[in-house]
Amino acid sequence: MSGHLAVVGIGPGDARWLTAEADAALAGAEALYGYRAYLDRVPSRPGQERHPSDNREEGARAAVALRHAAAGAQVAIVSGGDPGVFAMAAAVCAEIEAGPESWRGLDVAIVPGVSAMLAVAARVGAPLGGDFCAISLSDNLKPWELIERRLAAAAGAGFVIALYNPTSRKRPWQLGAALDELRQWLPADTPVVFGRAVGRPDESVDVKRLDTAEPARADMATLVIVGSSQTRTIARSGRLPLVYTPRAVEKVTA
Amino acid sequence: MSGHLAVVGIGPGDARWLTAEADAALAGAEALYGYRAYLDRVPSRPGQERHPSDNREEGARAAVALRHAAAGAQVAIVSGGDPGVFAMAAAVCAEIEAGPESWRGLDVAIVPGVSAMLAVAARVGAPLGGDFCAISLSDNLKPWELIERRLAAAAGAGFVIALYNPTSRKRPWQLGAALDELRQWLPADTPVVFGRAVGRPDESVDVKRLDTAEPARADMATLVIVGSSQTRTIARSGRLPLVYTPRAVEKVTA
Numbered sequence: 211m212s213g214h215l216a217v218v219g220i221g222p223g224d225a226r227w228l229t230a231e232a233d234a235a236l237a238g239a240e241a242l243y244g245y246r247a248y249l250d251r252v253p254s255r256p257g258q259e260r261h262p263s264d265n266r267e268e269g270a271r272a273a274v275a276l277r278h279a280a281a282g283a284q285v286a287i288v289s290g291g292d293p294g295v296f297a298m299a300a301a302v303c304a305e306i307e308a309g310p311e312s313w314r315g316l317d318v319a320i321v322p323g324v325s326a327m328l329a330v331a332a333r334v335g336a337p338l339g340g341d342f343c344a345i346s347l348s349d350n351l352k353p354w355e356l357i358e359r360r361l362a363a364a365a366g367a368g369f370v371i372a373l374y375n376p377t378s379r380k381r382p383w384q385l386g387a388a389l390d391e392l393r394q395w396l397p398a399d400t401p402v403v404f405g406r407a408v409g410r411p412d413e414s415v416d417v418k419r420l421d422t423a424e425p426a427r428a429d430m431a432t433l434v435i436v437g438s439s440q441t442r443t444i445a446r447s448g449r450l451p452l453v454y455t456p457r458a459v460e461k462v463t464a
Numbered sequence: 465m466s467g468h469l470a471v472v473g474i475g476p477g478d479a480r481w482l483t484a485e486a487d488a489a490l491a492g493a494e495a496l497y498g499y500r501a502y503l504d505r506v507p508s509r510p511g512q513e514r515h516p517s518d519n520r521e522e523g524a525r526a527a528v529a530l531r532h533a534a535a536g537a538q539v540a541i542v543s544g545g546d547p548g549v550f551a552m553a554a555a556v557c558a559e560i561e562a563g564p565e566s567w568r569g570l571d572v573a574i575v576p577g578v579s580a581m582l583a584v585a586a587r588v589g590a591p592l593g594g595d596f597c598a599i600s601l602s603d604n605l606k607p608w609e610l611i612e613r614r615l616a617a618a619a620g621a622g623f624v625i626a627l628y629n630p631t632s633r634k635r636p637w638q639l640g641a642a643l644d645e646l647r648q649w650l651p652a653d654t655p656v657v658f659g660r661a662v663g664r665p666d667e668s669v670d671v672k673r674l675d676t677a678e679p680a681r682a683d684m685a686t687l688v689i690v691g692s693s694q695t696r697t698i699a700r701s702g703r704l705p706l707v708y709t710p711r712a713v714e715k716v717t718a
Contacts, residue, residue, distance in 0.1 A: 224485065230482060332575065452568075
């Protein structure tokens with residue numbers, strides 16, 4: 211039997227966000243690889259190996275899983291959210307490019323999932339309803355100057371912005387710097403959505419204004435969405451406000 | 465019993481991309497509303513009303529569904545892909561804002577789904593592996609000059625670009641103009657992914673170079689992904705090439 215590698219997106223938190231395809235890919239695997247916190251969200255199945263690893267070891271994890279599949283096994287790498295968005299699919303491709311020629315012949319399937327920005331957006335309405343972009347604030351992988359340039363370009367052109375990896379213990383100032391950059395481009399009352407641990411028991415979602423949004427509100431499990439000048443807030447008594455960006459733009463503003 | 469409105473993303477094509485939450489939301493509805501082509505993808509259930517409508521009637525469809533829910537019914541609006549990405553969730557929010565005060569008290573749930581760009585990306589590897597943006601090319605809803613400005617801003621700052629609604633019978637030249645704009649910013653060999661009807665029996669996916677990519681390759685069912693200067697292509701014999709954008713960027717280039 212020839213080997214197979216599936217890179218499976220399990221969504222951002224709630225098990226009900228798993229797709230049927232992802233569920234089947236996990237059930238059919240002999241061995242699961244992944245960041246420990248994601249593997250913990252996948253039920254154990256008899257006879258299935260589990261190989262948890264740490265968050266930073268994406269390249270090494272991809273290479274080990276590829277070797278295992280190349281030896282003939284049915285292997286799955288578990289990825290939070292969607293595997294193609296700041297997650298494992300790119301690491302797998304990079305290892306295939308750098309690895310032995312035979313890996314290019316391997317059967318590799320990327321199984322898409324609900325990315326965190328879609329789940330956070332859903333909690334408050336439709337902040338991503340117009341043109342939008344996704345930026346990782348991690349400057350472990352790219353220079354901070356590039357991140358600032360992208361923030362300015364996106365806000366200046368009227369994109370709503372989803373910020374992945376807004377902060378971590380080793381990256382304490384980046385979200386504050388990003389919000390400061392965005393304040394130069396966007397109105398003071400632009401809605402900022404903080405979605406923490408969506409779909410998990412400790413979920414919390416808040417809507418703030420850009421001028422007073424505090425970076426300390428975010429942690430490693432948070433995704434932040436910053437609206438455009440078009441994004442609107444609808445107050446509702448006893449509930450979170452609705453936040454949405456109309457698809458129609460009457461005139462060029464920003 | 466008080467009414468409820470769910471705006472449900474069913475993913476881009478394959479029924480196996482439905483999440484468990486979306487499946488439950490559809491099963492629990494007394495009445496389904498939606499664009500006819502999306503409703504056709506939802507199995508009939510006994511006793512459940514179905515109200516198909518045309519593609520352009522988003523506002524009217526949202527208002528009718530809200531009125532039905534406000535009258536006490538369990539109502540679902542069916543949306544392709546993710547309801548928050550160029551789909552029904554923003555239209556529902558806009559109707560709530562414009563409608564009677566009581567609609568703000570309605571129980572409204574947005575059920576996220578796999579958006580088309582994630583499914584197309586998965587078919588070829590991880591083209592959205594770095595920072596990226598999503599732009600609708602429909603100039604029914606915003607001025608073409610704004611779309612061109614956003615294309616330039618995104619390409620100039622190194623974002624990968626997912627193009628939704630690239631073309632239609634009434635919008636025949638827009639994708640060609642967009643590719644021309646992007647050619648001013650990006651290398652000739654930048655990968656362009658055409659993903660047509662992904663997950664459906666007539667699926668076709670192609671990878672081309674920006675300099676020779678033909679807009680006629682796209683139709684209404686196509687999503688186009690244009691790489692950045694960082695996006696890489698890995699040739700594979702007898703298969704589509706892998707296309708991916710590394711998460712790491714060594715230096716500022718574009």
